[in-house]
Amino acid sequence: MRQLANLxxxxxxxxxxxxxQAASDNQSATQPILIKAADVQFHPAPGFxxxxxxxxxxxxxxxxxxxxxxxxxxxxxxxxxxxxTTDEEVTVLSGTFNVGTGDKVDKSQSTALTAGGFQVVxxxxxxxxxxxxxxxxxxxGMGPRTTTFVNPAEWxxxxxxxxx
Numbered sequence: 001m002r003q004l005a006n007l008x009x010x011x012x013x014x015x016x017x018x019x020x021q022a023a024s025d026n027q028s029a030t031q032p033i034l035i036k037a038a039d040v041q042f043h044p045a046p047g048f049x050x051x052x053x054x055x056x057x058x059x060x061x062x063x064x065x066x067x068x069x070x071x072x073x074x075x076x077x078x079x080x081x082x083x084x085t086t087d088e089e090v091t092v093l094s095g096t097f098n099v100g101t102g103d104k105v106d107k108s109q110s111t112a113l114t115a116g117g118f119q120v121v122x123x124x125x126x127x128x129x130x131x132x133x134x135x136x137x138x139x140x141g142m143g144p145r146t147t148t149f150v151n152p153a154e155w156x157x158x159x160x161x162x163x164x
Contacts, residue, residue: 033058042072049162051077057138061145070138073131080105080158081128081150084121088141092117095135101127103150126150 035057042053051074059067070093081103090097092113099119100110105128112132113119121127149155 040070042070045071047159049077049158051162059143061143063143065143066140067143067145068138068140070136073135073137075131075133075135077135078105078130078158079128080154081126082147082155083124083126083150084141084148085144085146086123086142088121088139090119090121091138091140093136093138096132097135097137098130098132099127100129101125104128105130 040055040057042055044050045052045054048054053072055070057068057070059065061067061069073095090099090113092115094115097113097117098107098110099113100106102109103126107130110128
């Protein structure tokens with residue numbers, strides 16, 4: 001089951017990467033990346049429950065290179081306990097991003113980060129998050145980006161239930 005969850009995240013990474021391929025084709029390692037706010041276009045986040053949106057601003061999530069992505073999450077959206085193989089830096093751009101550590105969501109043991117808030121989640125630290133109000137966060141890190149859910153069935157059930 002864990003392999004299935006990893007595969008879903010890996011496939012999502014490739015889909016998101018393909019969506020941004022046109023922009024990245026025009027990017028050079030020697031030129032700045034400049035994206036106007038009006039040009040940032042969110043899309044439904046592949047491999048996520050309905051409502052989550054994503055945009056890849058730089059990088060290829062499947063490669064060992066820097067990446068920057070933004071998520072837009074609706075009010076109440078939960079991402080259950082999971083971990084990544086590399087460090088993850090999160091900046092809250094709007095809304096409230098609630099974060100906690102552990103193997104299951106415990107809202108009483110979490111911290112609310114509002115716009116301007118920042119966190120660094122070291123590699124392999126089990127953590128969970130949820131949004132209070134529509135929330136936009138920016139994630140920065142070094143690829144390849146992988147996500148492993150502590151309880152993969154919980155995530156796949158959320159995806160199935162959101163499409164009903």
